[in-house]
Amino acid sequence: MSIDTPAKVIPAARKITTKPRVSDQIFRAIVTTFSFSALLILSLIAIFLLSKGFATLKAQGLGFITNFEWSVVVDDGGVETAHFGLQAMLIGTVVISFIALFIAVPLSVFTALFLTFYAPERIKKLLVTLIDLMAAFPSILYGLWGFFVLMPMAEYWAKLLHKWLGWIYIFDVPDAIYSRSPFIAGIVLSVMIIPIITSVSREVFSQTPLDRVQAAYALGATKWGMIRAVVLPFGAGGVVGGSMLGLGRAFGETVAVFSVLNIVFRTNFQILFTQGGNVASMIIQKWGEAGPSEVSALMAAGLVLFILTLMVNFLANAVVTRTVKSGR
């Protein structure tokens, strides 16, 4: 009895190649092309705003940043004299953004700590949902709420501040008018940036290495002792980064600030008084009746705002990414 041994069929060696198929090459090409859309859009924004605002930047020079007069005068001969200076608005932007940070950072850090270490599970879920929702509220809603609900209350707070701290220059007012002040705009902005700072801080706090937390407890630390010794040093970078993300948002906020702020072209550090400014809302205010030369000036103002927010955001993201990724 013999078994027929089947003829051995050896397939020809398959050609192994690392070169992607044609379909893959097309796929990769398309995806890669689209992924550069972010670069394309950002550079187009810079190019177009610069080209339209160039006339103003050339005419005003450095004065565009350092002067605080904004006027277009056409005399009888039809000759136009224009003065465009952003100083008052730039300082106003910084002032209200820092008021916002001053209020929002402590509240956000407290809320993030509460959510991460103190809150019972059910309350935590509810609050996290609420804060996420808050981030999705349209800015015009903040404007409406700020004007009709917050302003009456905030005017009262402003009066109290003036009564007790009026001897400090920034809390003094030339006239007793407290509505539509940088202080109120700052409060509205702080409510808008709280969700950003809270969620970034919460993310960083929750990544605190568990072994360090447990080590602190094992050494007899109270909860606050543990937070101070472990969580805060670990999460400090994230809090700073999150605050800067919030600052970026505050710099660029338009309609909410416009609704609650009396925009006046004067450098004003008296935060309770009813005059202030913000580059973004100034653009909206001047847009309606702007002639060609003023449109150019507003484009230049947009460019300044764009560069400002871009720089703050670059910095903020660098800080956040380094803290979250490295885990220190």
Add this chain to the structure above:
Amino acid sequence: MSTSTVQKMRPWAASPKDRALTTLSVLLSVLTSVVIVAATPMKGKLAYFALFFLSWFVIDSLFVVRKQGAKGVRDGLAAKITLFGAVIVSMAVFSILFATISKGLKGINFAFLSQNMHNASLFDPIGKGGILHAILGTLMLIAFAIIFSVPMGILTALYLTEIKGKAAGLIQFLVQAMSGVPSVVAGLFIYAAIILNTPLRSSAFLGGLALTILMVPTVTRTAQEVLNLVPQDLREAGLAMGATQWKTVALVVVPAARSGLITATILGVARIAGETAPLLFTVGVFDSYNFNPFKGDQGTIPTVVWRGLLGGTPESVQRAWSAILVLLVVVLVMFVLARAFGSKSPKK
């Protein structure tokens, strides 16, 4: 043989005595704050609020200090301050929600949702004219924004998660930077690039382009997170079966992440639905239906709110509150949808 049952012990949990002490201290501090407000010229909610936390801290510290000393006092202070922060933040959210709903509901009726403002002015009594044209206009804008930004966002996310090319770091950086572009700059850019340079004038199409700039980063970042959650095994299995990368992505990775990608889209829409500033440059305002998305101004909900707010009369302000309530309901519904889809997406 005797069996011993293990009793569940939780020595760290609050004992009945602790709870009684907490309740007592809260009650005492409520009492103290009421008494102080009544006895001194201080008045108002602010005074109650501040005094309650102050007296709660003092009274609770008195309870704690005997047993735990200064350390316990500091611990209690930290617990109260964090609670204090969370309470203030949630008061702000509830105040916004409550104001919108209570003020907005007064102006909502059938006419408000089914008519346009063609034959009515902002200052007419409520019941005459509505915002249907604005709802349609906003839907048009959202449709354009989705058409442009979803392919852009998802393809960018695919580049970052699937191809991981040399430029991935740079792209990631730029997308994050783009999420910080102020909305007013997006509007100015479309105005400078298109309205000043081409015969195209303000229309829903241009508004959609401006909103795309704001929506792409949100879609990209969320889509990237979701695609990162798709297990690496699935990709390897696809490749091991002999599929090309293109087939693996199209038939395995994207379907696995589908609900998450829908979430990304919805979150992006929620981000842009209420944007006002860019619309003032690119869409304009209009009081009636305009079914041509490429030509002519368009009414939108945010601009209705904007004009109502600037109008200043009780009727126009009422219209603003009612319109923002409609917008808020839209955002809320999207938010719930995003959560529902999001909970279905693959877990690690």
